[in-house]
Amino acid sequence: MRHLPTRTSRRRVIGSLTAALLCAAGLASPAVAGAAPGPEAARPAGADGPRLPDGLALTPPMGFNNWNATHCRAEFDEAMVKGIADIFVAKGLKDAGYQYVNLDDCWALPQRDANGKLVPDPKRFPGGIKAVADYVHSKGLKLGIYTSAGTKTCNEAGFPGALGHERSDAQQFAEWGVDYLKYDNCNNQGVDAKKRYVAMRDALEAASQSTGRPIVYSICEWGENKPWEWASDVGHLWRTTGDISDNWGSMLSIMKRNLPLARSAGPGHWNDPDMLEVGNGGMTDTEYRTHFSMWSIMAAPLLIGSDLRKVSPQTFEILGNKEVVAVDQDPLGKQGTVLSSAGGRWVVTKEMKDGSRAVALFNETGRPQRIATTAKAVGLPQASGYTLRDLWKHESFNTAGTVSATVPAHGTVLVRVSADGTWADKPPAVELGLDGGALVEAGKPDRLTTRVTNLGRTPARRVGARLTGPAGWRVEATSPTSAAALPTGKALATSWTVTAPEGTPTGSYPLDLRTSYRAPGGxxxxxxxxxxxxxxxxxxxxxxxxSELPWISTTNGWGPVEKDTSNGENRAGDGNPITIGGQVFAKGLGVHAESEVAYYAGGACERLTAQVGVDDEKLLKGTVAFEVWADGKKVASTGVLTNQMPAQTLSADVSGADVVRLVVTDGGDGIDSDHADWAEPVLSC
Incomplete structure (x- = not known):
């Protein structure tokens, strides 16, 4: 389940302190609070222990989990679960590969019955879990359930956990018809992680043998004990990170922590960077396409986290993209690996069973960027030409070997490249781009240059370019907008002047660059x-x-960037006075990693200064690093700072820069509690 930053750290710290106090007193931490370990107590891990049934989760599990959309609210009930199963069938998600409909926390009563059995909440599930499983199975789908490897689950209401009850609970799940278990990490009483999770593995194996029902086993211990190093013979998937949230910073931080673990993933054992947030409303459709693209190229489980009864058609379009799903579900079972990431321009590639390569060109930054690689660099053999399939546009082209695109801010271009010899009947791939950024002062013409570049092995003929802006804007070409032909690697460069009307408010406005051309066949x-x-x-x-200047753009890990207060994580204005090391600052920016705030300097400024650090409101955690970028160059950085450090002075030479960006990263350990302050930031011009 989800753990919000402030609450997560509190629960985890309390659990750690409990174990530490018991050890300090010379006491052993009990397997179950208030009771001696019984016959179901956790067994030691060992290579001779039974493994889960073979043949499960040979590709990453796909399905639904209610937590991200509903938490413990009353709308999580039998009707919702059955409704999701109906939607899987009606909307084509079942045909796309989704099969698990999973219940998260809050499905049970707070107390077991007199026989120590789990009891489904009769208000939420009046027919019981078996009736829900039977309904889901009737649709050709599978049912999942949740519990925790502790005395209680993670919800504050404290529903029964499975620690000490592994055999009994696993048997109940199997008898009900459960096909998937998510096993969380709360209230674990300090019992060794391997012991806790091996105990449930063995219990699921025993239940499978007695009932004939195998159960996919999802280990949800947040990556705290590096399960990718030991859990391949324990569970079918394991969480590599803390819980995801429906915002760009959370998704980005989790992606960065999961990407380096590619060697640990494969058929039957997967890295799990948590459930999907697509459709929950906290990100743009561009960001959700990135979320879905990157989870797919990472061979991550695809568990829908939005209430499908309420989502937009665009959400179904993203989740139902069979070509992207095919990248995730490729039977070779390789997780994508990072080729490059300089300047926030990511190239991630994944080997496919048919010999092709899936390639993600991912733009981490808040401005469009050109991202490029080659067929050779992604591992394809030398060939006279290649087929390039755009998995979001559903179009195929030929390329001489270059794989590149101008990628929108926070966007991802996902392609599949192959040396299959079928390229010659495809039109040439053409890349559209813009030199520099479109920063326009109202009433003053800004000069832009667009490029239409032929990446293909065959020529592009009768090429034309057109740039348009909002109503009332003047967009005029000052050089040719057409070319008779573009051979391989050649570009049509067109200069334009773009003028926003006097009085146009600051902000973002759309421009549209289009090209048309003829393929060799006409x-x-x-x-x-x-x-x-x-x-x-x-x-x-x-x-x-x-804090008194207008910014160009912001991204933030939690909530909005705040002016002259700390980051409150939720809505604008919910922060506190900026305080670092006991010192209070009247002016500044309160952010939460991962964060970026961009300002227009217009080439007229010389220096940026600030006092930086983790805000005092985070008493127990928080590690961040501050950076200042002048256009595309990092000009100052602090290294990792913690909540125990006083404010640090940061001074950056930004001479001649058009754009100055203030960046806060997570210090390499995720964004939990990363409240960062730019105190008294001053731009000298």
Whole structure:
């Protein structure tokens, strides 16, 4: 289940302190609080222990889990679960590969019955869990359930956990018809993780033997004990991180922690970076496509976390993209690996069973960027040409070997590249791009250059380019907008002036770049690249507090970036006075890693100074690193700072930069409790 940052750290710290106090007193931490370990107590891990049934989870599990959408609210009930199963069938998700409909916490009563058995909540599940399982099975789907490897589950209400009851609970699950178990990590009484999770593995094996029902086993211990190093013969999947939240910073941080673990994944044993947030409303559709693309290229389990009874058509379009799902479900079972990530321009590639390569061009930053690689770099053999399939546009092209695109802010271009010899009948791939950023001061013309580049082995003929802006804007070409032909590697570069009307408010405005061309066979090909023009105001001469200047853009791990208060994590204005090491600052920016705040400097500023650190409101955790970027160059950084450190002085030379970016990273350990302050930040111009 989910653990919100402030509450998660509190629960985990309390559990750790309990174990530490018991040890300090010379006492052993009991397997079950208040009772001596019985016959079901955790067994030691060992290579001679039984493994889970073979043949399960040969590709990453796909399905649904209610927690991200409902938590413990009353809407989580039998009707919802059956409704999700119906939607899987009606909306084609079953046909796309989704099969598990999983219950998370709060399905049970707080107390076991007189025989020590789990009791489903009769208000939520009046027919019981077996009746729900029977209904789900009737749809050709499977049912999952949740409990914790502790005395209680993770919900604050404290539903029964399975520690000390592994055999009995596993037997109940199997008899009910459960096909999947998510096994959480709360209230574990300090029992060794391997012992706790091996105990349930053995219990599930015993239940399977007695009932004939195998159960996929999902280990949810948040990556605290590096399960990727030991759990391949314990569970079918294991969480590699803390809980995901429905925001860009959380998703990005989790992705970065899961990507380096590719060697641990494979058929029957998968790295799990937590459930999907697609459709819950905290990110844009562009960010949700990135979320889905990156989870798929990482061969991650795809468990839908939104209430499908309420989501938009765009959500079904994202979740139901069979070509992207096929990347995740490829039977070779390899997790994608990182080829490069410089400047937030990520190239991640995944070997496929048919010999092709899935390639994700992922733009971490808040502005469009060109991201490029080659067929050779992603592991394909030398060939005269290659087929490039765009998995979101569902179009195929030929390429001479370059794989590149201008990728929108927070966007991902996902392609499949193959050297299968079928490239010649495809039109050439053409890349659209923009040199520099579109930063426009109202009433003043800004000069832009667009490029249409032929990446294909065959020529593109009768090439045209067109750039348009919002109503009332003037967009005028100052160089040719067409070319008779573009051979391989050649570009049509067109200069434009773009003018926003006087009085246009600061903010983002759409530009649309389009091209059309003829393939060698004469067919017309059209392509478009949505761009953004940013209307900006030059900072005044002298020293300016950044919290008094308009920013270009922000991204934040939790909640909005705050001006002159700390980050409150939820809504604007819910922060506290900025305080670092006991010192209170009147001015500044309160952020939460991963975070970026961009300002327009217009080439007229020289220096940025600030006092930086972790806000005092995070008493027990928080590790961050501060960076200042001038255009595309990092010009200052702090290294990792903790909540135990006083404010640090940061000074950066930003001379000549058009854009100054204030970046906070998570210090390498995830974003839990990473409240960071830019105190008294001043831009001198």
């Amino acid at each position: 067919g017309l090909v059209e392509s478009a690249l949505p761009l953004t023009a940013q209307v900006v105001v030059a900072p005044p001469a002298g020293r300016s507090a950044l």
